[in-house]
Amino acid sequence: MEKHYAVLGDPIQHSLSPGMHNAGYKALGIKAEYHRFRVKPGQLAQAVDGLCALGFSGWNVTIPHKEPIVSLLDSLTSEARRAGAVNTVKIHEGQRIGHNTDGAGFVRSVEAELNGFQAKKAVLLGAGGAAKGIALALAEQGMELHILNRTPEKAKELVQVIQRWGGTATAGEFAPGAWLEDVDLLVQTTSLGLLNESFPFSIQGISKGALVVDIIVNQRETAILREAKGLGCRTQNGLGMLLYQGALAWEFWLGGQAPVEEMSQALKGQFFERLFAKG
Numbered sequence: 001m002e003k004h005y006a007v008l009g010d011p012i013q014h015s016l017s018p019g020m021h022n023a024g025y026k027a028l029g030i031k032a033e034y035h036r037f038r039v040k041p042g043q044l045a046q047a048v049d050g051l052c053a054l055g056f057s058g059w060n061v062t063i064p065h066k067e068p069i070v071s072l073l074d075s076l077t078s079e080a081r082r083a084g085a086v087n088t089v090k091i092h093e094g095q096r097i098g099h100n101t102d103g104a105g106f107v108r109s110v111e112a113e114l115n116g117f118q119a120k121k122a123v124l125l126g127a128g129g130a131a132k133g134i135a136l137a138l139a140e141q142g143m144e145l146h147i148l149n150r151t152p153e154k155a156k157e158l159v160q161v162i163q164r165w166g167g168t169a170t171a172g173e174f175a176p177g178a179w180l181e182d183v184d185l186l187v188q189t190t191s192l193g194l195l196n197e198s199f200p201f202s203i204q205g206i207s208k209g210a211l212v213v214d215i216i217v218n219q220r221e222t223a224i225l226r227e228a229k230g231l232g233c234r235t236q237n238g239l240g241m242l243l244y245q246g247a248l249a250w251e252f253w254l255g256g257q258a259p260v261e262e263m264s265q266a267l268k269g270q271f272f273e274r275l276f277a278k279g
């Protein structure tokens with residue numbers, strides 16, 4: 001019997017997930033189809049009931065549903081409980097199980113470049129939903145975190161959450177500082193750059209060996225990545241995180257190993273098609 005999966009969000013028309021997952025099913029000869037549905041914030045409960053009634057095997061949720069969906073589920077995995085948010089739901093024996101693959105997806109996307117996490121220093125720019133998942137996953141790997149956010153209270157709140165889970169973290173001003181000289185991994189998680197706008201401060205003086213990642217997925221290279229490259233740092237855009245959160249969702253649903261190479265090719269193909277279309 002054909003299985004059905006989906007991604008729910010608003011906006012959702014630019015999601016690259018259907019192409020990525022469907023390419024994976026094709027590569028392994030799995031009878032499944034991944035759909036994309038626009039679900040407005042007030043309609044999430046109805047949409048979830050609808051997917052269950054239609055026999056969907058699971059789905060992803062993205063902005064703005066990652067936190068609201070929690071109250072509509074029967075149980076959560078430890079990753080979802082820790083993040084306080086869900087990006088993947090599996091239907092198992094009629095039960096709705098919420099999981100979160102964002103943080104672990106990010107970890108997988110940088111592990112080869114970073115070559116070990118223990119006692120290394122990560123600086124996160126931003127303290128929103130994506131930053132939270134990434135920060136908790138990096139802290140679990142043993143990284144020491146420093147979090148800078150425009151609204152300082154939110155950075156401090158995130159530091160407390162990380163400490164509560166046993167991690168090491170501090171908060172600082174959303175500005176250049178001494179942290180630049182001693183950073184192994186810099187992660188840009190704010191929404192700045194989505195519209196190709198410039199970043200509000202320079203990262204001049206950053207340690208040469210740093211890996212700089214911007215998790216934005218609709219630009220090939222944001223302003224901060226351009227600057228980092230010019231300063232001799234290694235850089236990554238947001239496609240790696242998108243790929244591995246999807247691969248981990250696949251493995252949660254279907255078991256076995258996701259065909260990462262084919263999913264990656266499909267993701268990059270769609271990404272460049274879209275860049276050319278934008279001109």
Ligand code: NDP
Pocket residue numbers: 063102125126127128129130131149150151154189190191192194215216217238239241242243245
């Ligand atoms: P949130 O709305 O939860 O957080 C937004 C963050 O951006 C906050 O820290 C906010 O700071 C900051 N911010 C927004 N505008 C500005 C500004 N003008 N100046 C400084 N800081 C600003 O969003 P998410 O965390 O869910 O998503 C953030 C980004 O991550 C998006 O671009 C999203 O597309 C991307 N993303 C990528 C993923 C991937 O797989 N690659 C997965 C998930 C998200 P403040 O607290 O002060 O408002």
